[in-house]
Amino acid sequence: MPQSIFRFSNWLGRFLLRRGIQSPDYRGLYAYHCSHEEYLDLLHLLRELETFDKAVNDTAASACLVLFCSEWYRREYQRDHGWSWEPIWKTLGYSLSPGDLGKTIPKGLEHYWKRPIHFYESERRDFLGSLFSEGGLPFQVLREGGNRFHALFDRILKQYDQWHILGYSTAQQVEQQLEKASLPKVFSSQTSVELVAHMADQLVSLVRDYGLVQTAEPVARLDAMNPKWRELFPLPLDNQTGSELLNGLLKTATVESGRCRKESGGWACRHFLQEAQPNVLKVQLSLPAEAVFQLAMQPSTTRFELVILEGSTVIAKLGKV
Known part of the structure:
Protein backbone atom coordinates (compact mmCIF):
# COMPACT_ATOMS: atom_id res chain seq x y z
CA MET A 1 0.00 0.00 0.00
CA PRO A 2 2.76 2.63 0.80
CA GLN A 3 4.20 2.16 -2.69
CA SER A 4 0.75 2.74 -4.21
CA ILE A 5 0.33 5.91 -2.14
CA PHE A 6 3.70 7.17 -3.33
CA ARG A 7 2.53 6.73 -6.95
CA PHE A 8 -0.20 9.34 -6.40
CA SER A 9 2.38 11.96 -5.46
CA ASN A 10 4.44 11.11 -8.56
CA TRP A 11 1.34 11.20 -10.77
CA LEU A 12 0.39 14.66 -9.54
CA GLY A 13 3.92 15.93 -10.06
CA ARG A 14 3.90 14.81 -13.70
CA PHE A 15 0.38 16.14 -14.19
CA LEU A 16 1.38 19.63 -13.05
CA LEU A 17 4.73 19.57 -14.87
CA ARG A 18 2.97 18.94 -18.19
CA ARG A 19 1.12 22.21 -17.55
CA GLY A 20 4.31 24.12 -16.81
CA ILE A 21 3.72 24.50 -13.07
CA GLN A 22 5.07 22.89 -9.91
CA SER A 23 2.06 23.36 -7.63
CA PRO A 24 -1.67 24.12 -7.98
CA ASP A 25 -2.37 27.73 -8.94
CA TYR A 26 -5.91 28.16 -7.53
CA ARG A 27 -7.73 27.63 -10.88
CA GLY A 28 -10.90 25.52 -11.07
CA LEU A 29 -10.10 21.85 -11.66
CA TYR A 30 -11.76 21.85 -15.11
CA ALA A 31 -9.27 24.55 -16.13
CA TYR A 32 -6.36 22.08 -15.85
CA HIS A 33 -8.01 20.23 -18.77
CA CYS A 34 -7.17 16.71 -17.70
CA SER A 35 -6.84 14.65 -20.89
CA HIS A 36 -8.76 11.45 -21.58
CA GLU A 37 -5.54 9.42 -21.20
CA GLU A 38 -4.79 11.09 -17.86
CA TYR A 39 -8.34 10.44 -16.72
CA LEU A 40 -8.06 6.72 -17.53
CA ASP A 41 -4.64 6.53 -15.87
CA LEU A 42 -6.05 8.15 -12.75
CA LEU A 43 -8.96 5.70 -12.72
CA HIS A 44 -6.50 2.80 -12.94
CA LEU A 45 -4.45 4.14 -10.00
CA LEU A 46 -7.50 4.57 -7.80
CA ARG A 47 -8.92 1.15 -8.67
CA GLU A 48 -5.62 -0.47 -7.73
CA LEU A 49 -6.17 0.58 -4.12
CA GLU A 50 -9.25 -1.70 -3.90
CA THR A 51 -10.23 0.32 -0.83
CA PHE A 52 -9.49 3.91 0.15
CA ASP A 53 -9.23 3.14 3.88
CA LYS A 54 -5.43 3.44 4.13
CA ALA A 55 -5.28 6.44 1.78
CA VAL A 56 -7.69 8.67 3.71
CA ASN A 57 -4.90 10.55 5.48
CA ASP A 58 -2.72 10.95 2.37
CA THR A 59 -2.99 14.39 0.74
CA ALA A 60 -1.81 13.26 -2.71
CA ALA A 61 -4.28 10.35 -2.85
CA SER A 62 -7.08 12.67 -1.69
CA ALA A 63 -6.13 15.21 -4.37
CA CYS A 64 -6.26 12.51 -7.03
CA LEU A 65 -9.65 11.28 -5.84
CA VAL A 66 -11.01 14.84 -5.93
CA LEU A 67 -9.69 15.40 -9.44
CA PHE A 68 -11.09 12.08 -10.63
CA CYS A 69 -14.58 12.80 -9.23
CA SER A 70 -14.72 16.22 -10.91
CA GLU A 71 -13.55 14.75 -14.22
CA TRP A 72 -16.01 11.87 -13.92
CA TYR A 73 -18.80 14.43 -13.63
CA ARG A 74 -17.65 16.31 -16.71
CA ARG A 75 -17.05 13.20 -18.83
CA GLU A 76 -19.40 10.49 -17.57
CA TYR A 77 -22.36 12.03 -15.75
CA GLN A 78 -25.71 11.33 -17.40
CA ARG A 79 -29.22 12.52 -16.66
CA ASP A 80 -30.35 9.22 -15.06
CA HIS A 81 -27.42 9.18 -12.60
CA GLY A 82 -29.16 11.59 -10.28
CA TRP A 83 -27.29 13.67 -7.69
CA SER A 84 -25.51 10.82 -5.94
CA TRP A 85 -22.10 9.31 -5.10
CA GLU A 86 -23.25 5.84 -6.15
CA PRO A 87 -22.26 5.99 -9.87
CA ILE A 88 -18.76 7.12 -8.82
CA TRP A 89 -18.42 4.31 -6.29
CA LYS A 90 -19.60 1.83 -8.92
CA THR A 91 -16.90 3.08 -11.30
CA LEU A 92 -14.14 2.83 -8.67
CA GLY A 93 -15.25 -0.50 -7.19
CA TYR A 94 -15.35 0.78 -3.59
CA SER A 95 -16.92 3.58 -1.56
CA LEU A 96 -16.02 6.04 1.18
CA SER A 97 -18.00 6.45 4.35
CA PRO A 98 -19.39 9.90 5.27
CA GLY A 99 -16.67 10.15 7.92
CA ASP A 100 -13.89 9.38 5.43
CA LEU A 101 -15.38 11.85 2.93
CA GLY A 102 -15.25 14.49 5.68
CA LYS A 103 -11.49 13.93 5.92
CA THR A 104 -10.63 13.27 2.27
CA ILE A 105 -12.50 16.00 0.36
CA PRO A 106 -11.19 18.98 2.40
CA LYS A 107 -7.69 17.52 2.33
CA GLY A 108 -7.73 17.10 -1.44
CA LEU A 109 -9.81 20.10 -2.54
CA GLU A 110 -8.92 22.82 -0.03
CA HIS A 111 -5.46 21.84 1.15
CA TYR A 112 -4.00 20.54 -2.11
CA TRP A 113 -5.89 22.19 -4.97
CA LYS A 114 -6.58 25.40 -2.98
CA ARG A 115 -10.25 25.37 -3.99
CA PRO A 116 -13.24 26.24 -1.78
CA ILE A 117 -15.87 23.83 -0.51
CA HIS A 118 -19.50 24.80 -1.11
CA PHE A 119 -22.12 24.85 1.61
CA TYR A 120 -25.83 24.07 1.74
CA GLU A 121 -28.19 26.74 3.04
CA SER A 122 -28.12 24.82 6.32
CA GLU A 123 -24.36 25.58 6.44
CA ARG A 124 -23.46 21.90 6.04
CA ARG A 125 -20.59 21.23 3.66
CA ASP A 126 -21.70 20.12 0.19
CA PHE A 127 -18.91 17.75 -0.87
CA LEU A 128 -20.58 16.27 -3.95
CA GLY A 129 -21.75 19.67 -5.25
CA SER A 130 -18.26 21.08 -4.69
CA LEU A 131 -16.61 18.39 -6.80
CA PHE A 132 -19.23 18.53 -9.52
CA SER A 133 -18.84 22.31 -9.77
CA GLU A 134 -15.08 21.86 -10.22
CA GLY A 135 -15.69 19.59 -13.21
CA GLY A 136 -17.43 22.21 -15.36
CA LEU A 137 -20.45 21.28 -17.49
CA PRO A 138 -21.49 17.60 -17.78
Missing part, protein backbone atom coordinates in the same frame (compact mmCIF):
# COMPACT_ATOMS: atom_id res chain seq x y z
CA PHE A 139 -20.62 16.90 -21.38
CA GLN A 140 -22.75 13.78 -21.88
CA VAL A 141 -25.85 15.68 -20.78
CA LEU A 142 -24.72 18.67 -22.80
CA ARG A 143 -24.40 16.54 -25.91
CA GLU A 144 -27.81 15.04 -25.20
CA GLY A 145 -29.23 18.56 -25.15
CA GLY A 146 -27.50 19.22 -28.48
CA ASN A 147 -29.31 21.89 -30.42
CA ARG A 148 -31.25 22.96 -27.32
CA PHE A 149 -28.05 24.08 -25.61
CA HIS A 150 -26.94 25.97 -28.71
CA ALA A 151 -30.41 27.51 -28.94
CA LEU A 152 -30.05 28.64 -25.31
CA PHE A 153 -26.82 30.44 -26.16
CA ASP A 154 -28.40 31.95 -29.25
CA ARG A 155 -31.02 33.61 -27.05
CA ILE A 156 -28.49 34.68 -24.43
CA LEU A 157 -26.14 36.26 -26.97
CA LYS A 158 -28.92 37.92 -28.95
CA GLN A 159 -30.21 39.64 -25.82
CA TYR A 160 -26.86 40.06 -24.05
CA ASP A 161 -26.50 43.82 -24.49
CA GLN A 162 -30.18 44.43 -23.86
CA TRP A 163 -30.10 42.66 -20.49
CA HIS A 164 -27.00 44.54 -19.39
CA ILE A 165 -28.57 47.84 -20.42
CA LEU A 166 -31.53 46.96 -18.20
CA GLY A 167 -29.16 46.44 -15.28
CA TYR A 168 -29.22 42.64 -15.11
CA SER A 169 -26.18 40.41 -14.70
CA THR A 170 -25.45 37.65 -17.20
CA ALA A 171 -26.27 35.07 -14.51
CA GLN A 172 -29.72 36.58 -14.02
CA GLN A 173 -30.28 36.43 -17.77
CA VAL A 174 -29.20 32.78 -17.86
CA GLU A 175 -31.51 31.85 -14.99
CA GLN A 176 -34.54 33.21 -16.82
CA GLN A 177 -33.56 31.72 -20.17
CA LEU A 178 -33.01 28.28 -18.63
CA GLU A 179 -36.64 28.21 -17.54
CA LYS A 180 -37.62 28.22 -21.23
CA ALA A 181 -34.84 25.99 -22.57
CA SER A 182 -36.22 22.51 -21.70
CA LEU A 183 -32.73 21.37 -20.71
CA PRO A 184 -32.10 18.69 -18.04
CA LYS A 185 -32.49 19.94 -14.47
CA VAL A 186 -28.77 19.65 -13.76
CA PHE A 187 -28.25 22.83 -15.80
CA SER A 188 -30.54 24.72 -13.44
CA SER A 189 -28.13 24.31 -10.50
CA GLN A 190 -26.42 27.51 -9.37
CA THR A 191 -23.06 26.08 -10.40
CA SER A 192 -24.23 25.43 -13.96
CA VAL A 193 -25.87 28.86 -14.18
CA GLU A 194 -22.61 30.54 -13.20
CA LEU A 195 -20.60 28.45 -15.67
CA VAL A 196 -22.97 29.18 -18.56
CA ALA A 197 -22.94 32.89 -17.67
CA HIS A 198 -19.15 32.86 -17.55
CA MET A 199 -19.04 31.20 -20.96
CA ALA A 200 -21.29 33.90 -22.43
CA ASP A 201 -19.13 36.66 -20.92
CA GLN A 202 -15.96 35.01 -22.27
CA LEU A 203 -17.40 34.66 -25.77
CA VAL A 204 -18.45 38.31 -25.92
CA SER A 205 -15.06 39.41 -24.57
CA LEU A 206 -13.17 37.35 -27.16
CA VAL A 207 -15.21 38.87 -30.00
CA ARG A 208 -14.55 42.40 -28.75
CA ASP A 209 -10.92 41.98 -27.68
CA TYR A 210 -9.82 40.37 -30.93
CA GLY A 211 -11.99 42.37 -33.32
CA LEU A 212 -13.67 39.25 -34.70
CA VAL A 213 -16.59 41.21 -36.14
CA GLN A 214 -14.29 42.44 -38.90
CA THR A 215 -13.54 38.94 -40.23
CA ALA A 216 -15.63 36.36 -42.07
CA GLU A 217 -13.73 33.53 -40.32
CA PRO A 218 -13.73 34.37 -36.59
CA VAL A 219 -12.61 30.90 -35.47
CA ALA A 220 -9.60 30.88 -37.82
CA ARG A 221 -8.62 34.39 -36.78
CA LEU A 222 -8.85 33.61 -33.08
CA ASP A 223 -6.97 30.33 -33.55
CA ALA A 224 -4.13 32.32 -35.11
CA MET A 225 -4.11 35.09 -32.49
CA ASN A 226 -4.79 33.01 -29.37
CA PRO A 227 -4.48 29.24 -30.02
CA LYS A 228 -5.36 28.41 -26.41
CA TRP A 229 -8.68 30.30 -26.30
CA ARG A 230 -10.71 27.11 -25.88
CA GLU A 231 -8.98 26.44 -22.56
CA LEU A 232 -11.09 29.25 -21.08
CA PHE A 233 -14.20 27.07 -21.25
CA PRO A 234 -15.41 24.24 -18.95
CA LEU A 235 -15.62 21.56 -21.65
CA PRO A 236 -13.35 18.58 -22.46
CA LEU A 237 -11.12 19.74 -25.29
CA ASP A 238 -9.95 16.27 -26.33
CA ASN A 239 -13.43 15.64 -27.71
CA GLN A 240 -14.19 16.82 -31.25
CA THR A 241 -17.80 17.51 -30.38
CA GLY A 242 -16.70 19.90 -27.63
CA SER A 243 -14.46 21.87 -29.98
CA GLU A 244 -17.17 22.00 -32.64
CA LEU A 245 -19.64 23.31 -30.06
CA LEU A 246 -17.26 26.10 -29.01
CA ASN A 247 -16.57 27.00 -32.65
CA GLY A 248 -20.30 27.33 -33.27
CA LEU A 249 -20.84 29.45 -30.17
CA LEU A 250 -17.99 31.78 -31.13
CA LYS A 251 -19.51 32.29 -34.59
CA THR A 252 -22.88 33.06 -33.00
CA ALA A 253 -21.30 35.58 -30.61
CA THR A 254 -19.51 37.24 -33.54
CA VAL A 255 -22.67 37.54 -35.63
CA GLU A 256 -24.69 38.96 -32.72
CA SER A 257 -21.97 41.46 -31.78
CA GLY A 258 -21.83 42.63 -35.40
CA ARG A 259 -25.61 43.00 -35.52
CA CYS A 260 -25.69 45.04 -32.32
CA ARG A 261 -22.87 47.27 -33.53
CA LYS A 262 -24.68 47.92 -36.82
CA GLU A 263 -27.92 48.74 -35.01
CA SER A 264 -26.19 51.16 -32.64
CA GLY A 265 -24.10 52.86 -35.33
CA GLY A 266 -26.47 55.84 -35.76
CA TRP A 267 -29.63 57.37 -34.31
CA ALA A 268 -31.81 54.72 -32.70
CA CYS A 269 -34.49 54.42 -30.06
CA ARG A 270 -35.32 50.97 -28.68
CA HIS A 271 -37.93 50.10 -26.06
CA PHE A 272 -37.67 47.13 -23.70
CA LEU A 273 -40.50 45.70 -21.64
CA GLN A 274 -39.18 43.84 -18.62
CA GLU A 275 -40.78 40.43 -18.10
CA ALA A 276 -40.09 40.55 -14.37
CA GLN A 277 -41.70 44.00 -14.13
CA PRO A 278 -44.38 44.14 -16.85
CA ASN A 279 -45.34 47.71 -15.96
CA VAL A 280 -41.80 49.03 -16.48
CA LEU A 281 -40.75 50.22 -19.93
CA LYS A 282 -37.10 51.12 -20.47
CA VAL A 283 -35.67 53.02 -23.41
CA GLN A 284 -32.25 52.75 -25.04
CA LEU A 285 -31.13 55.73 -27.09
CA SER A 286 -28.18 55.44 -29.46
CA LEU A 287 -26.39 58.45 -30.91
CA PRO A 288 -23.80 58.54 -33.69
CA ALA A 289 -20.24 59.52 -32.82
CA GLU A 290 -20.67 62.64 -34.95
CA ALA A 291 -23.79 64.46 -36.17
CA VAL A 292 -24.20 67.36 -38.64
CA PHE A 293 -27.15 69.75 -38.22
CA GLN A 294 -28.43 72.10 -40.90
CA LEU A 295 -29.42 75.29 -39.07
CA ALA A 296 -31.86 77.80 -40.55
CA MET A 297 -30.04 80.73 -38.94
CA GLN A 298 -26.65 81.57 -37.50
CA PRO A 299 -26.68 80.82 -33.73
CA SER A 300 -25.50 83.41 -31.24
CA THR A 301 -23.36 80.82 -29.47
CA THR A 302 -21.54 77.58 -30.23
CA ARG A 303 -22.46 76.07 -26.87
CA PHE A 304 -25.55 73.86 -26.85
CA GLU A 305 -27.34 71.73 -24.29
CA LEU A 306 -28.52 68.23 -25.18
CA VAL A 307 -31.85 67.16 -23.73
CA ILE A 308 -34.35 64.36 -24.26
CA LEU A 309 -37.95 65.39 -24.78
CA GLU A 310 -41.12 63.40 -24.41
CA GLY A 311 -43.54 65.52 -26.37
CA SER A 312 -42.66 69.01 -25.17
CA THR A 313 -41.53 67.87 -21.71
CA VAL A 314 -37.83 67.60 -20.87
CA ILE A 315 -37.29 64.20 -19.24
CA ALA A 316 -33.47 64.08 -19.21
CA LYS A 317 -30.55 66.47 -19.62
CA LEU A 318 -27.45 65.02 -21.27
CA GLY A 319 -25.09 67.93 -20.66
CA LYS A 320 -23.59 70.73 -22.69
CA VAL A 321 -21.48 70.51 -25.83
Whole structure:
Protein backbone atom coordinates (compact mmCIF):
# COMPACT_ATOMS: atom_id res chain seq x y z
CA MET A 1 0.00 0.00 0.00
CA PRO A 2 2.76 2.63 0.80
CA GLN A 3 4.20 2.16 -2.69
CA SER A 4 0.75 2.74 -4.21
CA ILE A 5 0.33 5.91 -2.14
CA PHE A 6 3.70 7.17 -3.33
CA ARG A 7 2.53 6.73 -6.95
CA PHE A 8 -0.20 9.34 -6.40
CA SER A 9 2.38 11.96 -5.46
CA ASN A 10 4.44 11.11 -8.56
CA TRP A 11 1.34 11.20 -10.77
CA LEU A 12 0.39 14.66 -9.54
CA GLY A 13 3.92 15.93 -10.06
CA ARG A 14 3.90 14.81 -13.70
CA PHE A 15 0.38 16.14 -14.19
CA LEU A 16 1.38 19.63 -13.05
CA LEU A 17 4.73 19.57 -14.87
CA ARG A 18 2.97 18.94 -18.19
CA ARG A 19 1.12 22.21 -17.55
CA GLY A 20 4.31 24.12 -16.81
CA ILE A 21 3.72 24.50 -13.07
CA GLN A 22 5.07 22.89 -9.91
CA SER A 23 2.06 23.36 -7.63
CA PRO A 24 -1.67 24.12 -7.98
CA ASP A 25 -2.37 27.73 -8.94
CA TYR A 26 -5.91 28.16 -7.53
CA ARG A 27 -7.73 27.63 -10.88
CA GLY A 28 -10.90 25.52 -11.07
CA LEU A 29 -10.10 21.85 -11.66
CA TYR A 30 -11.76 21.85 -15.11
CA ALA A 31 -9.27 24.55 -16.13
CA TYR A 32 -6.36 22.08 -15.85
CA HIS A 33 -8.01 20.23 -18.77
CA CYS A 34 -7.17 16.71 -17.70
CA SER A 35 -6.84 14.65 -20.89
CA HIS A 36 -8.76 11.45 -21.58
CA GLU A 37 -5.54 9.42 -21.20
CA GLU A 38 -4.79 11.09 -17.86
CA TYR A 39 -8.34 10.44 -16.72
CA LEU A 40 -8.06 6.72 -17.53
CA ASP A 41 -4.64 6.53 -15.87
CA LEU A 42 -6.05 8.15 -12.75
CA LEU A 43 -8.96 5.70 -12.72
CA HIS A 44 -6.50 2.80 -12.94
CA LEU A 45 -4.45 4.14 -10.00
CA LEU A 46 -7.50 4.57 -7.80
CA ARG A 47 -8.92 1.15 -8.67
CA GLU A 48 -5.62 -0.47 -7.73
CA LEU A 49 -6.17 0.58 -4.12
CA GLU A 50 -9.25 -1.70 -3.90
CA THR A 51 -10.23 0.32 -0.83
CA PHE A 52 -9.49 3.91 0.15
CA ASP A 53 -9.23 3.14 3.88
CA LYS A 54 -5.43 3.44 4.13
CA ALA A 55 -5.28 6.44 1.78
CA VAL A 56 -7.69 8.67 3.71
CA ASN A 57 -4.90 10.55 5.48
CA ASP A 58 -2.72 10.95 2.37
CA THR A 59 -2.99 14.39 0.74
CA ALA A 60 -1.81 13.26 -2.71
CA ALA A 61 -4.28 10.35 -2.85
CA SER A 62 -7.08 12.67 -1.69
CA ALA A 63 -6.13 15.21 -4.37
CA CYS A 64 -6.26 12.51 -7.03
CA LEU A 65 -9.65 11.28 -5.84
CA VAL A 66 -11.01 14.84 -5.93
CA LEU A 67 -9.69 15.40 -9.44
CA PHE A 68 -11.09 12.08 -10.63
CA CYS A 69 -14.58 12.80 -9.23
CA SER A 70 -14.72 16.22 -10.91
CA GLU A 71 -13.55 14.75 -14.22
CA TRP A 72 -16.01 11.87 -13.92
CA TYR A 73 -18.80 14.43 -13.63
CA ARG A 74 -17.65 16.31 -16.71
CA ARG A 75 -17.05 13.20 -18.83
CA GLU A 76 -19.40 10.49 -17.57
CA TYR A 77 -22.36 12.03 -15.75
CA GLN A 78 -25.71 11.33 -17.40
CA ARG A 79 -29.22 12.52 -16.66
CA ASP A 80 -30.35 9.22 -15.06
CA HIS A 81 -27.42 9.18 -12.60
CA GLY A 82 -29.16 11.59 -10.28
CA TRP A 83 -27.29 13.67 -7.69
CA SER A 84 -25.51 10.82 -5.94
CA TRP A 85 -22.10 9.31 -5.10
CA GLU A 86 -23.25 5.84 -6.15
CA PRO A 87 -22.26 5.99 -9.87
CA ILE A 88 -18.76 7.12 -8.82
CA TRP A 89 -18.42 4.31 -6.29
CA LYS A 90 -19.60 1.83 -8.92
CA THR A 91 -16.90 3.08 -11.30
CA LEU A 92 -14.14 2.83 -8.67
CA GLY A 93 -15.25 -0.50 -7.19
CA TYR A 94 -15.35 0.78 -3.59
CA SER A 95 -16.92 3.58 -1.56
CA LEU A 96 -16.02 6.04 1.18
CA SER A 97 -18.00 6.45 4.35
CA PRO A 98 -19.39 9.90 5.27
CA GLY A 99 -16.67 10.15 7.92
CA ASP A 100 -13.89 9.38 5.43
CA LEU A 101 -15.38 11.85 2.93
CA GLY A 102 -15.25 14.49 5.68
CA LYS A 103 -11.49 13.93 5.92
CA THR A 104 -10.63 13.27 2.27
CA ILE A 105 -12.50 16.00 0.36
CA PRO A 106 -11.19 18.98 2.40
CA LYS A 107 -7.69 17.52 2.33
CA GLY A 108 -7.73 17.10 -1.44
CA LEU A 109 -9.81 20.10 -2.54
CA GLU A 110 -8.92 22.82 -0.03
CA HIS A 111 -5.46 21.84 1.15
CA TYR A 112 -4.00 20.54 -2.11
CA TRP A 113 -5.89 22.19 -4.97
CA LYS A 114 -6.58 25.40 -2.98
CA ARG A 115 -10.25 25.37 -3.99
CA PRO A 116 -13.24 26.24 -1.78
CA ILE A 117 -15.87 23.83 -0.51
CA HIS A 118 -19.50 24.80 -1.11
CA PHE A 119 -22.12 24.85 1.61
CA TYR A 120 -25.83 24.07 1.74
CA GLU A 121 -28.19 26.74 3.04
CA SER A 122 -28.12 24.82 6.32
CA GLU A 123 -24.36 25.58 6.44
CA ARG A 124 -23.46 21.90 6.04
CA ARG A 125 -20.59 21.23 3.66
CA ASP A 126 -21.70 20.12 0.19
CA PHE A 127 -18.91 17.75 -0.87
CA LEU A 128 -20.58 16.27 -3.95
CA GLY A 129 -21.75 19.67 -5.25
CA SER A 130 -18.26 21.08 -4.69
CA LEU A 131 -16.61 18.39 -6.80
CA PHE A 132 -19.23 18.53 -9.52
CA SER A 133 -18.84 22.31 -9.77
CA GLU A 134 -15.08 21.86 -10.22
CA GLY A 135 -15.69 19.59 -13.21
CA GLY A 136 -17.43 22.21 -15.36
CA LEU A 137 -20.45 21.28 -17.49
CA PRO A 138 -21.49 17.60 -17.78
CA PHE A 139 -20.62 16.90 -21.38
CA GLN A 140 -22.75 13.78 -21.88
CA VAL A 141 -25.85 15.68 -20.78
CA LEU A 142 -24.72 18.67 -22.80
CA ARG A 143 -24.40 16.54 -25.91
CA GLU A 144 -27.81 15.04 -25.20
CA GLY A 145 -29.23 18.56 -25.15
CA GLY A 146 -27.50 19.22 -28.48
CA ASN A 147 -29.31 21.89 -30.42
CA ARG A 148 -31.25 22.96 -27.32
CA PHE A 149 -28.05 24.08 -25.61
CA HIS A 150 -26.94 25.97 -28.71
CA ALA A 151 -30.41 27.51 -28.94
CA LEU A 152 -30.05 28.64 -25.31
CA PHE A 153 -26.82 30.44 -26.16
CA ASP A 154 -28.40 31.95 -29.25
CA ARG A 155 -31.02 33.61 -27.05
CA ILE A 156 -28.49 34.68 -24.43
CA LEU A 157 -26.14 36.26 -26.97
CA LYS A 158 -28.92 37.92 -28.95
CA GLN A 159 -30.21 39.64 -25.82
CA TYR A 160 -26.86 40.06 -24.05
CA ASP A 161 -26.50 43.82 -24.49
CA GLN A 162 -30.18 44.43 -23.86
CA TRP A 163 -30.10 42.66 -20.49
CA HIS A 164 -27.00 44.54 -19.39
CA ILE A 165 -28.57 47.84 -20.42
CA LEU A 166 -31.53 46.96 -18.20
CA GLY A 167 -29.16 46.44 -15.28
CA TYR A 168 -29.22 42.64 -15.11
CA SER A 169 -26.18 40.41 -14.70
CA THR A 170 -25.45 37.65 -17.20
CA ALA A 171 -26.27 35.07 -14.51
CA GLN A 172 -29.72 36.58 -14.02
CA GLN A 173 -30.28 36.43 -17.77
CA VAL A 174 -29.20 32.78 -17.86
CA GLU A 175 -31.51 31.85 -14.99
CA GLN A 176 -34.54 33.21 -16.82
CA GLN A 177 -33.56 31.72 -20.17
CA LEU A 178 -33.01 28.28 -18.63
CA GLU A 179 -36.64 28.21 -17.54
CA LYS A 180 -37.62 28.22 -21.23
CA ALA A 181 -34.84 25.99 -22.57
CA SER A 182 -36.22 22.51 -21.70
CA LEU A 183 -32.73 21.37 -20.71
CA PRO A 184 -32.10 18.69 -18.04
CA LYS A 185 -32.49 19.94 -14.47
CA VAL A 186 -28.77 19.65 -13.76
CA PHE A 187 -28.25 22.83 -15.80
CA SER A 188 -30.54 24.72 -13.44
CA SER A 189 -28.13 24.31 -10.50
CA GLN A 190 -26.42 27.51 -9.37
CA THR A 191 -23.06 26.08 -10.40
CA SER A 192 -24.23 25.43 -13.96
CA VAL A 193 -25.87 28.86 -14.18
CA GLU A 194 -22.61 30.54 -13.20
CA LEU A 195 -20.60 28.45 -15.67
CA VAL A 196 -22.97 29.18 -18.56
CA ALA A 197 -22.94 32.89 -17.67
CA HIS A 198 -19.15 32.86 -17.55
CA MET A 199 -19.04 31.20 -20.96
CA ALA A 200 -21.29 33.90 -22.43
CA ASP A 201 -19.13 36.66 -20.92
CA GLN A 202 -15.96 35.01 -22.27
CA LEU A 203 -17.40 34.66 -25.77
CA VAL A 204 -18.45 38.31 -25.92
CA SER A 205 -15.06 39.41 -24.57
CA LEU A 206 -13.17 37.35 -27.16
CA VAL A 207 -15.21 38.87 -30.00
CA ARG A 208 -14.55 42.40 -28.75
CA ASP A 209 -10.92 41.98 -27.68
CA TYR A 210 -9.82 40.37 -30.93
CA GLY A 211 -11.99 42.37 -33.32
CA LEU A 212 -13.67 39.25 -34.70
CA VAL A 213 -16.59 41.21 -36.14
CA GLN A 214 -14.29 42.44 -38.90
CA THR A 215 -13.54 38.94 -40.23
CA ALA A 216 -15.63 36.36 -42.07
CA GLU A 217 -13.73 33.53 -40.32
CA PRO A 218 -13.73 34.37 -36.59
CA VAL A 219 -12.61 30.90 -35.47
CA ALA A 220 -9.60 30.88 -37.82
CA ARG A 221 -8.62 34.39 -36.78
CA LEU A 222 -8.85 33.61 -33.08
CA ASP A 223 -6.97 30.33 -33.55
CA ALA A 224 -4.13 32.32 -35.11
CA MET A 225 -4.11 35.09 -32.49
CA ASN A 226 -4.79 33.01 -29.37
CA PRO A 227 -4.48 29.24 -30.02
CA LYS A 228 -5.36 28.41 -26.41
CA TRP A 229 -8.68 30.30 -26.30
CA ARG A 230 -10.71 27.11 -25.88
CA GLU A 231 -8.98 26.44 -22.56
CA LEU A 232 -11.09 29.25 -21.08
CA PHE A 233 -14.20 27.07 -21.25
CA PRO A 234 -15.41 24.24 -18.95
CA LEU A 235 -15.62 21.56 -21.65
CA PRO A 236 -13.35 18.58 -22.46
CA LEU A 237 -11.12 19.74 -25.29
CA ASP A 238 -9.95 16.27 -26.33
CA ASN A 239 -13.43 15.64 -27.71
CA GLN A 240 -14.19 16.82 -31.25
CA THR A 241 -17.80 17.51 -30.38
CA GLY A 242 -16.70 19.90 -27.63
CA SER A 243 -14.46 21.87 -29.98
CA GLU A 244 -17.17 22.00 -32.64
CA LEU A 245 -19.64 23.31 -30.06
CA LEU A 246 -17.26 26.10 -29.01
CA ASN A 247 -16.57 27.00 -32.65
CA GLY A 248 -20.30 27.33 -33.27
CA LEU A 249 -20.84 29.45 -30.17
CA LEU A 250 -17.99 31.78 -31.13
CA LYS A 251 -19.51 32.29 -34.59
CA THR A 252 -22.88 33.06 -33.00
CA ALA A 253 -21.30 35.58 -30.61
CA THR A 254 -19.51 37.24 -33.54
CA VAL A 255 -22.67 37.54 -35.63
CA GLU A 256 -24.69 38.96 -32.72
CA SER A 257 -21.97 41.46 -31.78
CA GLY A 258 -21.83 42.63 -35.40
CA ARG A 259 -25.61 43.00 -35.52
CA CYS A 260 -25.69 45.04 -32.32
CA ARG A 261 -22.87 47.27 -33.53
CA LYS A 262 -24.68 47.92 -36.82
CA GLU A 263 -27.92 48.74 -35.01
CA SER A 264 -26.19 51.16 -32.64
CA GLY A 265 -24.10 52.86 -35.33
CA GLY A 266 -26.47 55.84 -35.76
CA TRP A 267 -29.63 57.37 -34.31
CA ALA A 268 -31.81 54.72 -32.70
CA CYS A 269 -34.49 54.42 -30.06
CA ARG A 270 -35.32 50.97 -28.68
CA HIS A 271 -37.93 50.10 -26.06
CA PHE A 272 -37.67 47.13 -23.70
CA LEU A 273 -40.50 45.70 -21.64
CA GLN A 274 -39.18 43.84 -18.62
CA GLU A 275 -40.78 40.43 -18.10
CA ALA A 276 -40.09 40.55 -14.37
CA GLN A 277 -41.70 44.00 -14.13
CA PRO A 278 -44.38 44.14 -16.85
CA ASN A 279 -45.34 47.71 -15.96
CA VAL A 280 -41.80 49.03 -16.48
CA LEU A 281 -40.75 50.22 -19.93
CA LYS A 282 -37.10 51.12 -20.47
CA VAL A 283 -35.67 53.02 -23.41
CA GLN A 284 -32.25 52.75 -25.04
CA LEU A 285 -31.13 55.73 -27.09
CA SER A 286 -28.18 55.44 -29.46
CA LEU A 287 -26.39 58.45 -30.91
CA PRO A 288 -23.80 58.54 -33.69
CA ALA A 289 -20.24 59.52 -32.82
CA GLU A 290 -20.67 62.64 -34.95
CA ALA A 291 -23.79 64.46 -36.17
CA VAL A 292 -24.20 67.36 -38.64
CA PHE A 293 -27.15 69.75 -38.22
CA GLN A 294 -28.43 72.10 -40.90
CA LEU A 295 -29.42 75.29 -39.07
CA ALA A 296 -31.86 77.80 -40.55
CA MET A 297 -30.04 80.73 -38.94
CA GLN A 298 -26.65 81.57 -37.50
CA PRO A 299 -26.68 80.82 -33.73
CA SER A 300 -25.50 83.41 -31.24
CA THR A 301 -23.36 80.82 -29.47
CA THR A 302 -21.54 77.58 -30.23
CA ARG A 303 -22.46 76.07 -26.87
CA PHE A 304 -25.55 73.86 -26.85
CA GLU A 305 -27.34 71.73 -24.29
CA LEU A 306 -28.52 68.23 -25.18
CA VAL A 307 -31.85 67.16 -23.73
CA ILE A 308 -34.35 64.36 -24.26
CA LEU A 309 -37.95 65.39 -24.78
CA GLU A 310 -41.12 63.40 -24.41
CA GLY A 311 -43.54 65.52 -26.37
CA SER A 312 -42.66 69.01 -25.17
CA THR A 313 -41.53 67.87 -21.71
CA VAL A 314 -37.83 67.60 -20.87
CA ILE A 315 -37.29 64.20 -19.24
CA ALA A 316 -33.47 64.08 -19.21
CA LYS A 317 -30.55 66.47 -19.62
CA LEU A 318 -27.45 65.02 -21.27
CA GLY A 319 -25.09 67.93 -20.66
CA LYS A 320 -23.59 70.73 -22.69
CA VAL A 321 -21.48 70.51 -25.83
